[in-house]
Amino acid sequence: MARQRPTPMLDAAKLRENALTSIRLGVEDFECSRHQGGDPARALSAIRNLFAGVLLLFKYKIATCVEDPADAAALILNPPEVLPRSDDAGGIEWVPVGNFKTTTIDVGTIRKRFEAFEIDIDWDVIRTLQDCRNHLEHLHPAHTLGEVADFVAELFPVLRNFIQLELGESPAAILGNAWKIMLLHHNFFIDTRQQCEEAWSEACVPEGMESWLNECKCPGCGSTLLAPAQESLDAGDTVEYNDDRFQTTCIACGYTVLIAPLMIVALERAHSYDPRDGDEPSLEGCNQCGRRTFLIHEQSCLWCAAELEYSECEICEENLTQADQDSGGLCSNHAHAYEKFMRED
Numbered sequence: 370m371a372r373q374r375p376t377p378m379l380d381a382a383k384l385r386e387n388a389l390t391s392i393r394l395g396v397e398d399f400e401c402s403r404h405q406g407g408d409p410a411r412a413l414s415a416i417r418n419l420f421a422g423v424l425l426l427f428k429y430k431i432a433t434c435v436e437d438p439a440d441a442a443a444l445i446l447n448p449p450e451v452l453p454r455s456d457d458a459g460g461i462e463w464v465p466v467g468n469f470k471t472t473t474i475d476v477g478t479i480r481k482r483f484e485a486f487e488i489d490i491d492w493d494v495i496r497t498l499q500d501c502r503n504h505l506e507h508l509h510p511a512h513t514l515g516e517v518a519d520f521v522a523e524l525f526p527v528l529r530n531f532i533q534l535e536l537g538e539s540p541a542a543i544l545g546n547a548w549k550i551m552l553l554h555h556n557f558f559i560d561t562r563q564q565c566e567e568a569w570s571e572a573c574v575p576e577g578m579e580s581w582l583n584e585c586k587c588p589g590c591g592s593t594l595l596a597p598a599q600e601s602l603d604a605g606d607t608v609e610y611n612d613d614r615f616q617t618t619c620i621a622c623g624y625t626v627l628i629a630p631l632m633i634v635a636l637e638r639a640h641s642y643d644p645r646d647g648d649e650p651s652l653e654g655c656n657q658c659g660r661r662t663f664l665i666h667e668q669s670c671l672w673c674a675a676e677l678e679y680s681e682c683e684i685c686e687e688n689l690t691q692a693d694q695d696s697g698g699l700c701s702n703h704a705h706a707y708e709k710f711m712r713e714d
């Protein structure tokens with residue numbers, strides 16, 4: 370028999386304390402990162418501490434779902450490897466080898482534990498936070514300040530709901546001043562985002578492009594808090610017709626830049642494809658307005674709303690493209706056949 374040493378015990382109270390300390394440190398880093406023009410190193414540290422703190426808090430919750438500290442440890446630590454062994458009767462048995470590891474479970478396993486204990490959480494938000502955490506390491510440090518500010522704002526409701534509903538505690542009571550800072554920042558973020566949305570509604574953004582406006586980030590700091598530039602509004606310009614000069618200003622860092630290219634880059638990113646995989650493009654230049662905003666499969670332009678005159682082949686009903694429009698409603702095969710027929714006639 371493989372010798373099994375007893376599972377280590379787990380000190381849930383310690384886990385909780387470490388979680389709260391990590392979150393408090395993260396908020397402190399966040400505060401400091403915003404002083405004197407911004408400190409990107411502190412911003413990175415804020416993300417690391419906040420993400421670590423949230424995961425610790427999740428693990429604490431898992432640990433409190435069982436009564437026996439040994440069970441709690443078994444749920445939180447990565448289990449030993451399970452290997453096959455002969456059962457001496459022509460079959461196999463699966464036996465855990467070694468001890469519970471000293472490493473703790475990752476986000477994916479936390480999710481499985483939550484499902485097992487019916488703990489609800491908005492995993493979409495957690496995935497966004499995790500992406501943000503993984504992503505930050507690869508970013509230019511100077512670009513992180515706005516992104517971290519967005520992260521802290523989005524973390525707020527997740528943390529609030531989790532602490533109140535799953536832990537049955539008061540966030541203000543257990544996080545103290547850190548909670549006050551997060552609350553103020555979150556409220557600022559929500560108010561500002563709403564003001565930005567209202568201001569954009571004056572700017573005549575093409576309807577098809579509205580969702581891509583929401584995907585835009587400041588090229589200077591990564592913040593999503595982008596407002597239409599006041600000069601552009603004052604000049605009576607619209608995004609739809611004056612995209613060559615309509616500017617946006619970042620509320621977080623003051624960077625000012627043309628808005629249209631940001632929207633088109635966001636659109637292109639979502640429609641990126643790799644020809645090496647045999648992928649086909651799904652986006653192309655529009656014959657009507659010239660912008661790269663024509664959706665090939667939808668047969669319409671997101672910017673100018675142009676649609677195809679001939680949408681399918683009269684003979685085979687195949688979907689037509691902008692390039693087929695000169696053939697009077699035939700696909701390239703049938704246009705070809707028709708031409709040949711006319712020549713022979």
Ligand SMILES: [Zn+2]
Nearest residue numbers: 587590619622
């Ligand atoms: Zn910015």
Ligand SMILES: [Zn+2]
Nearest residue numbers: 655658670673
């Ligand atoms: Zn167009």
Ligand SMILES: [Zn+2]
Nearest residue numbers: 682685700703
């Ligand atoms: Zn055809």
